[in-house]
Every structure is written in structure tokens, then in C-alpha cells.
Amino acid sequence: MKVATYGSCLSRYSVNALQARSDVQLLGVVYHNRIDRFVDHYIDKTSTEPSSDLIEKMQLSDAGSARCNLMLDNQLTTRKLGHHAIRNQIGFINALDTDLDLIVLDNFVDIIAKLAAPKNSEPSLFLTFSDCENIHELFDIEKEYLNIDLAIQKWDRLISWIREKQPNTPIVFFNFPMQHHTNNALKLRSLEFAEKFKNDNCFIVPDCPVHPSLIDTPSHFRTMQYSMYAGVLEMVVKNKPYITSKTVNDADSVLRATIKKQ
Template sequence: MNVITIGSCLSDMTANRAVIRFGGKRLGNVVHHRSDQFYHYYVKADKKQIPRKCIEQSLNPIEINSDDPNYVSFEAMLNNQYEGIGQHRTVEKYDFFDVLQNEKVDVFILDNYVDMSGRLSYPKFEEYSESPVFLRKNDFENYDDFFTLGDKISLENSAFYFREIITFLKATQPTASIYFIHYPYNTYEKNPKRQERAKEFEALFKSNEATIIPAPFIKKQFQLENDPAHFHDSIYVALAGFIHFHYEIHSHQAEVQQLLKLGKKFNGPEDYFPIPEIAFNADDSWTAAIKIYEFENDQLFNFFFGQRGTRNKSIVRRKNRLEFRADDDQYVGSVEFLTKTLNEVVVVYDEGKFIFYNNGKSSDVIEHPTSAVFDAIGSGYNGKQHEQPCLIETAAIWKKALIPEEVAHCFDKSLMEKDNDLVGYWELGKEADFDEGKKDDT
């Protein structure tokens, strides 16, 4: 699963354990942002940040030599707030919002550590007096000359901003699962006010768009001495395991709900979507893409994009593999295709050579010259059998072989509309979107 975290080391370390143990990819990690700070700078975008150079040119940092493995330097704190708004595990520089717009995020993990204890610094520069930044007052010789330390955020405001952030994430990535972890507080035995504040927030905060994970109770054997904010590795592993398996069980439900809103349900062989015939010879090049969710069934085949009324020249699912049935009656393939999963299928044909793509995985190059005809979505074979119940949102055809970089973004409609080689595009939840006026005469 592709994961983004927003919060503290709790979200970060939980996601790290999940990816290491269960596979996946870290797409971003936003840290050193309180919920109101994140909301006003990026969600509502109604406040401007103080430029980083104003901070660096004004403050005189105190040199600190710390052997604490969790210590974060002044420079790193600013990096986390100004360079792509967060750390990234795999590349040096990235942009959080570019990732949100151009990558498929499966899981967001949030926690409330910063909101429970964080106090923002408000600049004394008049132009940026409402532009708080996350700093540690005692890190600087002259902090009071340029900044004022604000109060902790109220619990009501914290709950409001987290709900708004979750709504924003869900609107940007509708099929993603969002997990909110209440930060453990029983380890703060010497800080009863912190414990009471956390308990009150836990009782107050509700969200219909996120899975709320109650604050874990950390037993003594899993606590770290003199460090109430960090725990034994097994705590992060346990949280990672819960999130992974919860996601595996429930994630497809969100995908189906989204497809029901945007796509069309095909119930069987007689339920299909006709399109203007698009034909290719064996020495042509073409690409076909389709976003499809097939309901669970025990049938060997599903013919879902190609020529209706013939068992040839169609993209099919055979067993659990994606294939193309060629004009010589041979099955060509393949790459994994599963029921009960949203499949983003792309078949690239280049003058006799196939490559099959599905959900980021690809086949080897397979040489098998064949003609191809597309005149129906949701149907193939003989139009009387082998078409299984499924949901289809989008389908498209190009008169060229897309390269891998193009395949990675071929379901982005904004890019499709700029592509002169696109000869057919349909959003099946809406009326037919085939505009012959702006395509060629294929």
C-alpha cells in the first residue's frame, strides 16, 4: 500500500513498520505541523507563511550537542515545514501536493501528538504576525526579540481542524483509507495535565471519514526509560499490523462505493456499452486502458473490452490473469488480475509486441502479431456468455503504443485531453464522452 503520514514519530514509525513487513511505499511524511498551521497554510490557504530567510536571518541558534537519537535540529525542523512540507523517505526533494494530485494514495496515517503539546511561535514582524511557525524557544539566544510563544491549541479547535484536514484528504484521494491514532498518554505519569487533556480530546474527537484508533495503553515492559513519547518497537509493529489488515479487509468497499458513484455496473452478457468501432491491423500500434472492478465469482473468464459477438480480439480476464485473445484464437498475456480489486488495466500493442500493465505491475514483452477491434465495453466473446458482473468507470484507446511514463498517468483525464493520439475516451458514469470532432477519423 502507498502511505502518507501526517503527525509525529508515531505515524511515521508505524508506517515504516507496515511497509517493511507487508510491502508498499512511503509517499510522504508531514511532521512539525500543528493542525491549525496545516489547515490555514495548505487546506484553506488563507494565511501566508513567514519566509524561511526571515527566521534564519533573525535568530541566533544556540549550539546544541545532543546524544538523543530523537533530537531534531533547528535546520531539520525548518526543512520539515518549508521543503515540500515534510520528510520523504526515498527522494531528497518532493512536493506533498504534487504527490497528492499525481499518485494513488492507499492509506493516510495521522496522529495528534503535536496538537497535544505543541505551542507555535508568532513573529513580531508586523507583516507576518499571523504566520506562526514551529520552533523551540530555548534553541535561540534572541528568541524573544523576534517571536512570541503562543498557547496550546484548544481541544475544540484541534478537533475542528483535524476533521477539516481529513475531509480535504478524502476529497483529494476518495478511495484512500484514513487512520487517526490518538497518541498514548498513560506513559506521562509525571504530567497529569497532559493525560487529562489527551483523555478529553479522545472523548471529543469524532470523524465519519476516518478509522479512529484509541490511544494504546502502553504497559511498563513496552515503555522506554525517561522517554514517555517513544515506545518499544513492538508497539509500532502492532499498530502497523492492525492498519495493514484492516485496510486489506475494508479498502475495496471504498473503491466500490466510489465506482458506484462514477461508473456503470455491468450485470452480464446483455448489459454492455457500445462504442464506435475502432480497428487495428497486426502491424499497427495501439493502447487500450480500462478501470474495472469485477465482483467475486468462480468463473474462468470475463470478456470486458473488445469486439462484441466474437470470442477473439478482446481484453479478458482468464483465471486470475489479464490477457488478450488474438485473432488466431490464442490467449496472449499476462499480468495478475484479481476479482474484488480495482484493476487499472493497460494493454500496449506495438507492431506485434504486447506489454500488459495492471496496478503498477507489468508483464515482459510478448511477441504475438494480431489484429484488434474495439466496439463494446463490458462485452466480448459471443455476446451471450462469459461476461461477469463488474463495475467499469473509465475506458480509453490510443492509436499509439504508450511508453511506461505515459502508462503511469494514462487515467488522468487532464493529460488525456491534450493527447492527439487519443481516439476514444469514455466515462461510463456519464453520457458517452466520445468527441469525433476533435479526434482523427480512425
């Protein structure tokens, strides 16, 4: 099974769990890209990536250098965009021009990220701000999160673009569950996205709280949670192209059964 993912560890780790059930070849993985940035840069091409001159001016802290370089790797085609933690594969964008069996997407970055906007008007980046010691010299930090309605518009554009390239491939979308998060703003953003987002070109995994026993960190879950998500992925692939209300109900039952356990 040939697979590509876009989003965060939610998509990636769910596919990793699927590898225990199926022969999975992961061809491309996008991390650390907010949806507006990705669509504008790589689909509509209304903006370009930040220049190498800007990147070279960033003074990285000793503690944050590795993390910051990883995040930059994931946001620049001159580095490793679409190749997060995979080797000898073609990457996410090139994978869309091959015959894929499954594409898995999630919106974690869109829920949590404020971008760093260069003062020289170059396009923004997603950074851990403390990793760059001269962040305020080079960048202005967004004061607001990405508007949910705008995020949904950009997601519609991304999924439509993928569907044009992959007319018969199952596309699965996870709205990142945040009901457990201590940051109420992020919790409300996730709930708003789940309430508003509809798309006939993909299978939207039913929004469901994660049981406390299955939470590792606010943004990562325990293995069993990803295994249950993998079961949903497997079910969607098995039922393609006939994704019916029964598929949605079955997925909902699988996930909601986990929150009843005490």
C-alpha cells in the same frame, strides 16, 4: 503499497514496521506541523509561511542548530515540507494527488505544542525555544495550548480535504497516547481529544494506554508497540472499504492485550 503519513514518529514508525510485512513505498511524511497552522497555510490558505527575512534573523545555538533547522525544514515549502527523512519522493501534498493505498495520521504536535508567534505579526512556528538564542527578541511564546475543540475542527477540515482527493483510500488516525506521561496537562489533553473526536471519513484507532515495558521515552515507544500498530494498519487496509464495528473491536483487542502483560 503507496503510503503517506502526517503527524509524528507514531505514524512514521508504525508504517516503518508495516514495511516488515508488506512492500511499502513511503511517498510523503509531514512532521512538526500543528494542525491549525497546516490547515490555515496549505488548505484554506488564510495565512502564509513566515518570511525568509524572519528565519535569517534567528540566532541558533550551537547545540540546537541542527534540530531547529530540521524543524524549519519540515514547516516550510521553500525547504522540505512533507519530505521528512525521505529521499527522491514527491512529498505529502503531491502524494495526495496520486493513487495511495494508505494514509496514516496522528495528533502528537497538537497535544504538546505551544507555538512561537513572531512579534512582526507573521505566522507562528513550532520550535524548541532554547534552540533560538534571540527567541524573545523575535517571538512571543503562546501561553496556552491549542484548544482541543479548535484542534478537532481543524482535523475535520484536514481529513475532509484528504478524503476529497482520496475517496477510496483508507485513512487511519492515531490519537497520541499520553496516559503514561508525567505531564498531567498533556495526559488530560490526549484524553479529552480521544473522548471528543469522531470522524466518519477515517478509521480511528481505539485509544489505549501503552504498557510501561513498551515505552522508550514519553514520546517514543519500543519496536513491538509500533509492530502492533502496523498490525492494525494491515487489518484496516485488508478490510477496506468495509470498515465495520468488528474491525474496531479486533483492533481494540490487539492493543488492549498488550496492557494485560505484566
